[in-house]
Amino acid sequence: MKTTRKLLALLLAGVMTASLLAGCSSSPSTSSSGSGSSSGETVEGEKIFRRSTLQQATNMNPHQGGDAGSIEVSDYVQAKLYRVVYNEDKTASVPGPELAASEPTTEDGYTWTIKLDPNAKWANGEPITADDFMYSWEMALNPQLANTTTSGLAKNHIQVENAYEYYMQLSTGVPVEWEDVGFKKVDDLTLTVTTSEKYSARDVMYHFCMRYTGPVYKEMYEAGMDANRTSTTYGTSAEEYMSSGPFKLDTWVKGTEVTMSKNENYCHADEIILDGMTVRTVPDENTQIQLFQNGEIDYLSLGTNGLEVFGEDPRTQEYPSTTLRSIQINTENPDKPYLGNLNFKKALYYGINREELANALNYIPAAYFLPTPYVAYSDGTLFRDIPEANAYIPENNGYDPDLAKELFDKALEETGVDKVSITVIYSETVPALRTASEYIQNELTQLFGADRFELKLQSMAQSALLDIMRSSQSGPTNTWDLGWSAWDLTAAQLYPNRKFEPYTSTDSRRFAPYNSPELDALYAESISEECRLDEKKRIEVTMEMEKLVIDNVLEIPVYQQQAYVIHSDRCILPSDVRVNTIGWGWAYMDIDLTK
């Protein structure tokens, strides 16, 4: 009995050690050397760009699936009327025609005529006509179909006459006929779009660059429709999707891999060098690193581990991301009136050593609201490069411990509280947020003193976090105090004033009770006709808004993410720099088969 037990214990220990060692040794040798790795034996071959993504694609229907994984694939297989292309020296992006033959024309700024390229074709060779667009737009805005992403077709860069009213008619109860919506077919190759306000041609082109404005293939769209016409299976598998972009969707194994090949029927097919592209879903950073090291993928986005592994590798490229992380304040919390105290909010703003934190995370300290890649003017000038836009940002990235302490004392005095006890909520899916929260907790507690300041951390699922924070939209709530958020509005990359839209007091996306009439007024001014047509004026108003938001601490900006990526040697990118809205230009890249 005893000996068996002893033997068993020994055996167990042995097995454990063995499994530990096996786990260590097997990792570098798991995958065989990749198909395209090194030693130039075949110069002939297919030019396939292989990459991996963290999230899987879920839906190719341009009217659905606004998730990152779907968009990453959809961008290459879905054509639109217009697209963003490189400027002459390939350092910035400008809008240009894709399925359209030329820029939109207008006589009054309200009615825009768009001519289609006669060569515009589906991947199966059938021509794309005005009817395809009319059908697609009608379906996109169809109130029964409840498409999640298409309200942007009605109003985003431009507002199309009656389109939003048509889209929303079930909830508003005011019936609108499709005939009254500002989309009209003139002939097979001509469309007109009537807007409810005056816009520029640039606005119109950017509007029709969006994925959800692209055409859908009527036959498949109808075939996938359910009996009540409330949803369609279009775009949920490779067989139920018709490509129109630079590549066509060949196979799509859900959650595993998407393969695409060059679309010979694409109207700009002569610009495409690649033979194809594969996108693998690999939800783990470490696995991606190993795939890259084994030469199985050509592109890698580096996280903390990746930076550690690739260090000073000359292939590493970095660029500022548009994601800016900030802390929202529930200023109307009835249990904690000090959250609404301006001095208290300022004390938090000035108490965070953004630089030290950002260094540890390899990010950029941000005491401002508009991230660095946002473009101010149509010549490509970045908003943060304008000197006036930096004049009002507090020095030292908004870190001033003495001032913070002083403000904190004042805030306690004004609100008559001895001790502040607040909780910051953050999303568990973003590891950096926990690091940042723990850092801020430690720092502020030391600064203000543990007897007077207590900050608790609470992680939760992203969806729960949004629900809790947005519950303050329906009136004062005590469910949260501080919460991390990030706004990354695509539209704001080119129209920085749009960044402040979710901060206006009636916007349905707002996180915290901002309630700033001054900001509402400024925002309304920034989207007025005058500002739309005069970008200098628009940027001036945008700066005023940013200054107002910083002075009143509507939220506490902390850091802007910095992206680090690495391309394999085989990749010949069209431009050395990453360009706003085009990215690295993978659609136009070349592959060096000798490497």
Added chain:
Amino acid sequence: MMTEKEIYDIPQEKFRFINLDDTLHDEKFSGEALGFFKDAWVRLRRNRVAILAMSMILFIVFMSIFAPMFSGYGYNDQNLNRLNMPPRVPGLEKIGIFDGSKTVNSVRKTSLSDPEKFPEGSVIEILREYTIKDVEMVDVKVNAYIYEGIGDEYFLMGTDYLGRDLWTRLWRGARISLIIAIVAVSANIFIGVVYGAVAGYYGGTTDIIMMRITEIIAAFPQVIVATLLILVLGTGIEAIILALVINGWIGTAKLVRGQFLRFKEREYVLAARTLGVPDKKLIFRHILPNSIGPVITRAMISVPNAIFSESFLAFIGLGLQAPEPSIGVLLSDAQKVLLTYPTQTLFPAILISVLLISFNLFGNGLRDAFDPTMRGTD
């Protein structure tokens, strides 16, 4: 041989008194008198594996109480100048293990001569030289303590992503894990014993209803219960303990009920009842002590299960409120950097393995020790 008659007919004078001057004693017991626990202890003591396991548990408990006090670092002392330091142990460093060295990958060869990046004496050896895009690159092994410029410090298990001492955090984490496990198990045992005793003693309809209730509760998957609880209560010790208690007591309840069904019809219970002993006293004084052995054994085996469940929840992101560590939280953080800093995973993994094996072996030892059929066999 004398006949029966002759025996009766022995004359009186043939009898004489003996031992008139001595005091009469009962015969002495040859062995020691053994109580229930003492008997179990005797048997446990002979089980060397169980004793080893017990000393291991005591050692870990001792360390988890005292190690954080004497480490010289707080469990939440951040320092962003010393992120992810490798372990460095005085003494061991001389023989080349845990000497504070780490590999820095993908360094440009020109950087090696830059004292800003690589201070004097930091480079131990160059592991690999290669070129990428015509740039000469090296992988080097460096003394991380000189490399980061923090000199003479010793982090026995290195530091984490905020520069916190992992030795302190590991023992603090062990403490939290043990507290969670012990509180959860005590609550489970308490609820389970009372519930099982009532159900088993009264039997009949009471028993049927109570047992159906346990079956309903047991049908909730633990992970889902835990997830929902944490969504409602937020992360933290209370939520995790509650998650472990919600359906953790059912096993104990069933075990105790079984014991009651066995003992409640015994004669001594009948006798006590006849004498008018109230139900409460019958349950807790007369019947329950019979099941104390299995209950203690079960408790011992539940502790590692609770530790493991806590680690599992932490690992899938339903952990404690940061910055509080637990073994699961440490493992969950460490696996994110498993490839770059394997030692961060190694130590918590070893600790949890040793803890689980020890509790299991000790639990097995206890089960044998309390086994009534083994009583007095050795």
